[in-house]
Every structure is written in structure tokens, then in C-alpha cells.
Amino acid sequence: MPADLDQQVFHRHRSLLFSVAYRFLGTAADAEDAVQDAWIKWSAADRSQVADPKAYLTRIVSNLALERLRSSRHKRETYVGPWLPEPILTSRDTAEVVVDAESVSMAMLVVLETLSPLERAVFVLKEVFDFSHADIAEALERSETAVRQAAHRARGHVRARRPRFTADRSRQREVTERFFAAATGGDVNALMELLSPDVTLWTDGGGKVRQALKPVVGAWTVASWFAAMGTVSYQGIDPADMRAELAEINGGPGMLFSGPDRVIATVTFDFDTEGRVTAIHNVANPDKLRAVAGGTAHGIGTR
Template identity: 50%
Template sequence: MNERSEQPTDTAGPLARGSRTDSAVDPATETFVAHRNLLFTVAYEMLGSAADAEDVLQETWLLWAGVDLGTVRDQRAYLVRIVTRQALKRLRTLSRRKESYVGPWLPEPLLTAPDVAEDVELADSVSMAMLLVLETLAPTERAVFVLREVFDLDYDEIAEAVGKSQSAVRQIAHRARSHVAARRPRDAVSPAQTRNALKAFQQAVETGDLQSLLDILAPDVVLLSDGGGLKQAALAPVVGADQVAHVLGRITPAASLQPAQVNGHPALIVRLDGDIDTVITVRIDEGLITGLYAMRNPEKLSHMERETTVSR
């Protein structure tokens, strides 16, 4: 998946982030800019790719620019409908791309502001663990779940967005909720708990203390690493505390581990010679790390250099 690092992560349409709106700005542009961060978040949660979410925003803007605003009753809902439909089209294309992807495919990590964690539901919805759960849903199920559970849209609005009847959407929502509930982390984990686990993890890796590392890893921990065929990474999941600890023991002493806020949760950035080499996010259940997600694909790290705004 090709990134375009020169584009800000939340830019779409004629106005970049931070541009001043005034009386010269037409109503369509003003409305689009006002809802841009929301639209980006919808697209990103559906796709797991910031680059593709940006493309969807561009497509949404082009369609929105041709709409007669006088015929639109609820502009926010109308924009969400457009972005959902465009994301659904791209989601099917992404599924075909993933079939030929080298090794495990992980969602693209985002450097997020600390205040994202204050909205617990939003932070949970963009977490790496949740995005991977959403990957197991069919495209329409994913769209319905995101729009209903994360953005609290009414069933009639969702029905229009996905082209289904309200009764069908209710059934899809129920099925998707059950599917996600069976696969999401068992307990809510506070940011402080995650930070503490990562701090212990970081110290164990930096000091080479194997026992301390094993103490923080669940016996059945799974490590997924995404190199995209561009960086060395395990081509299959690494399962079990001993095996995962062995892989982590290969992190060079020359690397520096830097705490960061990634996808609304504490994470670690591994740097070599000042450059980002790997982004490590975790899933925690009952106080132990049960999932480790290591993003190494350089094409999926460009959004780690500056914060991306996500919102509901």
C-alpha cells in the first residue's frame, strides 16, 4: 500500500488543516472542513489504512462538491453516507490486495494526541486490537458496526449509507456485535495499566532481562509483525511466551525505545539512528500482554511523524 507522506493525514478537499475559513469560503467547503476529522475517522476505522482513508476523503469531497445543498436535510449524515459508500468500495479492493500481501497485514498505526484516550469508546475503536477484530468482519458488517457502535448513528441513517433495509441493518448490527464481543479484549484496560505494562516490557527488552520479559507476557501471547516484504519480519504469527521473547531478544542494543500515544493508547516507537524502525502496540488481558503488534513496513509508518486527529 503506497503512502503519500507529503499529504497531511487529515487533509482533503481544497483546504488544509488549520486553514482559516472566512466569508469567501463557500458553504459546501465550510461544511466539509467542519466534519473532515469525523469523516477521516469513519474511513480509517473501516479501512485500517490512513492512506486509503485520505483517498476516500478526496473522493467524498468531489462528490459533495456537486451536491445541491438545498436538497440536503442533514449535511453531516449526508457526508457520512458518502464516505461510507466510498469506503465500502475501497474495502473490497483492499481485501484483494491483502490476498497477495507478504506476511501478516496490520492496520496502519497513527500517532494520536493524548486527549484521544479521554474518549474511552473512541480510543477503543481505533486501537490496534479492535481494528484487527474489525478485520474479521465482512465489509457491510464492519460498516454497520462502526456507524452504530462508534458513531451512534440511527438505523435509518445506516440503512441509507449501506443500501440495506432497516430490519436487515438491525440483524447485521446484532451479528456484528456478537462477533466482536467474542473476540475483543476481555476486560477494559486503563491507559495507566497499559503504560505500566509497556514500561516493564521496555525495561526488560532494554536490559535483556529474559525472566522479567516472560513475567509480563501471557503464556499464549501472539506476536504479529508487518514488514510488507520491505523489512525483515516473521511471515507467520509467533505464538507462545518463549518464542516471542526469543524474537524480541533480537532487538539491537543500538535501538532506542520511545513511549508514544498510538491509536489512542500507549505504545513504543523503536528508533535506529533517529529514524523510526518499528512501532510496537499491545493487547492486554488480565494484566498480561496477550498480543504484540510490530509495524515495520516503512510505507505504513509515515503517519507516525505527526499527530493525526481522530474524532466522533
């Protein structure tokens, strides 16, 4: 196969490969590295023996991502404060056509962090990308019985930790817009109306910037935290120099905070069936904001 045709085939499936790797790893940087490593393996392979390039490439990137996930476990266990996934921008059009945008939401990725590497890989390939147990077994070089057992454990674990139903996307967007207006206006009462009484705020500074090292719980405490953002300096940036905007983040509506020369935080929400905010994920670790700062909206589809 000519080199330029090799590149065309790989490029055709690149978005899918990133989608697989990102759900495995929860970081855009590691996902991009896995995709790049997949390209190297693809370039060196005997493509004349490859009957299905899409399946072949997915198998390669799955194993590369699984290997990276295993090697990163200790680093995440010793992380300073809560470890949150690295956010990515997703265009509104992309988010609307995604088969299951929930699978790339910050809340779901946090749940996936609690699975074993094998359980996570099997769950992603089966539940998100609709691989058969047999195909997963071949891709991950496991027995089909082991894959079925891992799938059963993972599915039960995820269902126990994620609500089955949540507010529809239009309601989520409406609440996010109201939250944005209330937070930037410092209106504690308006924020309180949008929050579940036991709402939890998770903040990830990674020891690089000052953030809460434990979850912040309760509507009043969380509302006060956000209302103060327009009145006090944040990461050395005065309120007058801070810009806040709505953005599509990880398949749903979110907020993006920037200073004069850098992105300083992303905020995403989890909702109940009535549209109240039940959890907030605030990523401020600068190492995790590079994908967002780059401004490129990623495809997160499953095809």
C-alpha cells in the same frame, strides 16, 4: 453556499470523516483518500438541498470507504505474512477523551478485518458512531432488515474474538513503560514477568522487510525476540543507531522504533484484565509507517 463557507463546513467535520473511513479501512492513507474524494463530491453537490451536512458527508465517506474496502479484499488476502492495520499516532489528550478508544485499537481493527465489508461498515456506524439502523440503511442503501441482520452477525463475531474487559489505561501505560525498559535493556526475565504464557506476537513486514511470516507464540520466544533488539542489527540499522521511544498509538500506549533517517517499526499491545500482555502487533512494512513518520496526531473521536 459560498465556496469558503463550503470549506468551513467540510473542515468542521473532517476529523469525523477520517475517523469513520479509518475504522472502515484500517489504513490512514486510504482513509485520507476517501476523505479527499468526499470533498470532491461535496464540492460538486447541490448543497442547497442538504439539510444536515454532517449526516450527508458521513453518508458520502461511508460509501466511498466501503467501495475501497471491497476492492482491497483480494490484495489483503494475498499479502505476504500477517496483514496488520496501518498505525496512527494519537495524542494522549485525544486518547483520553475518546468515547471508545478500543474501537481504533490495533487489536480491534484486526478483528474488524475478519468481517465482511457490509458487516464492518454496519458495526462501525452502529457500535462506534451510534447511528440508528434506519440511518445506516439509508446511508448504505440497504434495507433496514439487512442492516439489522448484519449488525447482529458482526456484534456476535466481535464479542467472540475480543475480551469484554481489559486492564485500565493507567495499568496499560505502566506495563508498557516496564516493557519498554526491559526490551531496551535486553532483560528477558523482566519481559517474561509482563507476558501472558500464551502471548502472541504478530509482525507485518509485507514482504518489504524481513519479519516473521507466522505468529510467534509463547512468553519465552516473544521475550527473547524483543530482548535481542538491543544487540543485533534490525533492518540494516545497528543498535547504537536505533532510537526507541514511548508513543500514543491507536488510542493506547505503544513503542516507536526509528533509525537515523526513518521510522522502522511500531509496537502496540493487547492486555488481559490483570495487565499482562496477551498480544503484540509489530508493524514494520515501510508503506504502513508513513502516517506515523509524518508525526501528526489524528483525532479518533466519534463526534
